[in-house]
Amino acid sequence: MTDDATTEDAPFPGGQSLPDDVEEVRTALIEWYGDDHRSFPWRETTDPYEILVSEIMSQQTQLSRVETAWDSFLERWPTTAALADADRSDVVSFWSDHSLGYNNRARYLHESARQIEDEYGGEFPTDPDELQELQGVGPYTGNAVASFAFNTGNAVVDTNVKRVLYRAFDVEDDDTQFEAAAAALMPSGESRVWNNAIMELGGVACEKTPSCDGAGCPWREWCHAYGTGDFTAPDVPTQPSFEGSRRQFRGRVIRVLGEHDELELDELGPRIRVDYVPEGEYGREWLCGLLDDLADDELVEIDEGGATPVVSLQS
Template structure:
């Protein structure tokens, strides 16, 4: 595979006649059979935004129940905006969705939609408008614009990069991937197309390709299928969750949701069985985790006089 070149390489070399055949083949393949998820059955932008935020680096099958529970509790942006932030963060952590900042940003985005005069209660519809929402980057903005309003640009995730790299020999370069993905996108069909190309990468053009068993519709044009070279772009690996600072930050949030507020040592003993105030996983370690959560606007600390002197109290920020 190529690892350099300008953004016009790859899919840009597909002529118009072949491009139309490539587009039709993928859409037909997707519409004939694809995985069923509830957010694929709705065009409600709020419901789709919740699904997109939840599914970032989280397996889709794990998101299904959390998504349904979240929308049952906060079915509209109005109700989410009026919710207590600690309750939203607590929900996120209790459902093991990871990165509690996402819950904070989703809550803030709902408040923006309801209170910001630019939106005045109306959900933004274009990628540019959606990127004005807290925590919404280009990928999520395009996804919501596509799946809710059918007016997005190409969505470029890890699956799409792998498909473009293998099928059309697109260079391992972000600009090249974006150019190629938008070249492939049929006009006026971003909803079905972005779903279809991500599905292709998720079930057929996987790390270990399943070209024939999954009936990949692009085999006749695919560079990798022709050459047998199924290498893929370099993708950063996510650090292990077990034992990570991220895991313990989540435990802090869940514990404070249950106890409302706790002194630091009491909190430490509840989140880690080997917690020892003066040990390797003691107050200094706990203070570092809490500092991260304070910076994220999720936790607040208070100095309080007690019988044994001054102690620090941690609570979720309301």
């Protein structure tokens, strides 16, 4: 980003412009965040490993659940070296036991720890683009780790930030424009505090149902939505129903195998669904399809050397 005078005059791609008093906009948000914000333990650390764990866990998972799991995970595997040395099956079982969402994330986190140890000598890269070389780390997560651990990130753009920019500054619902607007607003060299602050604004004041006055939103005097009363926001994709989903049964497989060293196919099936019948609609063919997917994701192993396939978590 260039100097502030240049930034103030720069329009967003769609023609919308930053407020003339952009420095006041920035100061208002940072002071609001500094005065009062939600306390999470990962906001009290600059350890990139601890922050990476929190970011992976927080993907589509309630933060109250993440907080408990985060503490337990780091107590068990306090460093990348400890995690890299762990059996993958133990990490996946932990993930499933704590209902942290897709078990692939546990595999990716385990693999990224091995990368840090083997390819980076135990030291995290500080550049957001280089962080994306880690398994399972995309643009958002790489940028978040760079911001919160090293203060070297770019402007974060997640669902909350998009909602804030759309409402406050009438930014068009377009990823390119959201990214340009977020970058233009963020003060240079302040990614740690800025990204925390604008995400907090979207999380407690500019939620789907906003609480502008109740949360003391610091941007009310500039906010297009507050001025017009139009609090529409970009569409947020709905998460498919979990109950009865393939994702739910994949999770059950991981949990059951975490309790047993190995199980034959017809021992595993009834533990996954009560209506399992070997030759039925939800029988061996259905279960084998589920297990093949998990094997492709390197989460389970299937030993077909005997009369009946035997399944275990991949170590």
